[in-house]
Amino acid sequence: MVEIVGLLHASLLIKDLAASRAFYEDVLGLRPSTSRPDLGFPGVWYDVGTAQIHLICQPNPDPVTGRPAHGGRDRHTALGVRDWDALKAKLDGAGIAYTLSRSGRRALFFRDPDGNTFELVESA
Numbered sequence: 038m039v040e041i042v043g044l045l046h047a048s049l050l051i052k053d054l055a056a057s058r059a060f061y062e063d064v065l066g067l068r069p070s071t072s073r074p075d076l077g078f079p080g081v082w083y084d085v086g087t088a089q090i091h092l093i094c095q096p097n098p099d100p101v102t103g104r105p106a107h108g109g110r111d112r113h114t115a116l117g118v119r120d121w122d123a124l125k126a127k128l129d130g131a132g133i134a135y136t137l138s139r140s141g142r143r144a145l146f147f148r149d150p151d152g153n154t155f156e157l158v159e160s161a
Contacts, residue, residue: 045088046082047090047091048093051080051150053151054079058092067083069083070084072084101152106136109139113155115155116157117158125145128145128147142158143158144157
């Protein structure tokens with residue numbers, strides 16, 4: 038029987054590598070991974086716990102407009118975070134719009150510059 042044992046990485050399409058790197062590195066505090074080889078096309082890898090986020094630079098086929106206002110009703114990538122209040126304050130300071138989880142959990146949803154949606158959930 039095949040058993041899926043974990044998520045290795047999530048690939049997200051971006052259109053502007055410099056703008057996306059500024060967002061992921063300056064706002065979210067991620068650092069580029071040095072463990073991945075150059076694949077011959079623009080992009081960047083970030084280590085996130087035992088998994089990775091891979092940003093791939095190419096025209097984004099998904100519309101940024103017309104998406105649900107609340108990211109919980111859209112496809113999204115959920116990440117566990119420590120110091121949820123500090124992260125929320127950082128998003129506020131950067132002028133990043135978000136919506137709070139409707140479940141009552143300490144979680145929020147926001148979009149990157151290309152409309153990719155993230156859920157950030159407080160983790161111990």
